[in-house]
Amino acid sequence: MSEELQEWRKCGENIRIAREGVEMSVRELARRVGVSASHISQVERGLASFSVPALYNVASELGISMDSLFEDPSQPKSQSNAEDEQKAADGQLSLDDAGIVLRKDRRPSLDLTKGPTWERLTSRPENGSEFIEVIYEPGIDGANPPSDLVQHTGREYGIIIEGELSVQVGMGFTLLKPGDSISFDCSIPHRFWNATSAPVRAIWFISELAASEASHRQGSEYLHVY
Amino acid sequence: MSEELQEWRKCGENIRIAREGVEMSVRELARRVGVSASHISQVERGLASFSVPALYNVASELGISMDSLFEDPSQPKSQSNAEDEQKAADGQLSLDDAGIVLRKDRRPSLDLTKGPTWERLTSRPENGSEFIEVIYEPGIDGANPPSDLVQHTGREYGIIIEGELSVQVGMGFTLLKPGDSISFDCSIPHRFWNATSAPVRAIWFISELAASEASHRQGSEYLHVY
């Protein structure tokens, strides 16, 4: 019932894009998948649609994920990271210019005004991934955790570079010292704060892609509990 | 043609698992998706299969990815990380015991004998992700890159904590200093080495899940080129 205007029809376009991307003819793909060429032609133009097994085979043969078939092809994939990286690989672009290497003093910081300083460690936003350095300035009042518990989708990985960071994950509390690392499912309510008088530096990686089965649901908004 | 014994039939099982996971009845799901309850029942038991739009709606309503529908439900998800993390969230297990926090001196090191020292920063291997600290000892001979170029699947993120690391990605060369970060698609041949007389410490995150469209193909083996 509910659904928007046949969201899934885009998968035809996506198949065509993927197929042309690897320069495979309609007939060749047909042979591999085990259907007729004309049928593929029709599916790609939205005049027909594959059976589930056929679709699965198509994704396999084209070496793409199921999900990618249902993404919106109109908006350029990720952010042309791929193109620049390819150019760099071919030597047409320096590692810096391609956005592969990001110098310390060039970091785009996502100032969240309140709370710790986040600095993205990738030159462009990755999709589904965040690689960041977070600096927790000394707490105003050393004792209480200032921020609300937070939970979101994905999986979070971190390591303390410098300073001591207080952490709460679920009902558990601990203190992380330099070199200590942490990883957990972001759906567990958690928070971090600096209870010391020295700044804390940490490297974080947040992967929405690596969400555990349990927290596989939609919605990437941060939501505060309590 | 070619395909193994109906790989895709598993998606029935997966739907059931997902549906029961959110405690939704067959009829409720049927109502949301816009098909009959009986049909869902049959699909879940492998007696029938959904049309593409129906399948898409099912994934949407259950809040799961398309791909997850085609994974093998028999092999236990990840490696029981989830259970322990849940216990920790409930306060039944300390963050250390649950494997959420990993102390610096407890790291399992994956000694590759030859080459740099890798230390995993997660207490258990994650699936599809590696979060590691790598230490590149001073090069034997300062000049030439000692290791072969390497390429594999996924996407790689790194930041230099200490020392200066020489890098080649594709045709591009550069020198990374502390605080510099790097991210690129692992399908581009690459290598790192320490050309200085001081050790280099770097934090790496390698995500197989975040492979770019271009390198979305199968196969996770490391392979050496040249």
Place this chain on the structure above:
DNA sequence: CTTTAGTGTTCTCTCCTGCTTTACACTAAC
């Protein structure tokens, strides 16, 4: 005990659509 509402399942039947086949229009090479 009976009723009621909920669960999942098993039928039978219809009609839609996935898919094949054959044929067409076009381009590039020989």
Place this chain on the structure above:
DNA sequence: GTTAGTGTAAAGCAGGAGAGAACACTAAAG
């Protein structure tokens, strides 16, 4: 010209997606 390649159009069959009713069961109320 022929030949081989591309993608497309039209006609038709048949399998299966899906509907709808009835069945068997459980748990809570009356």
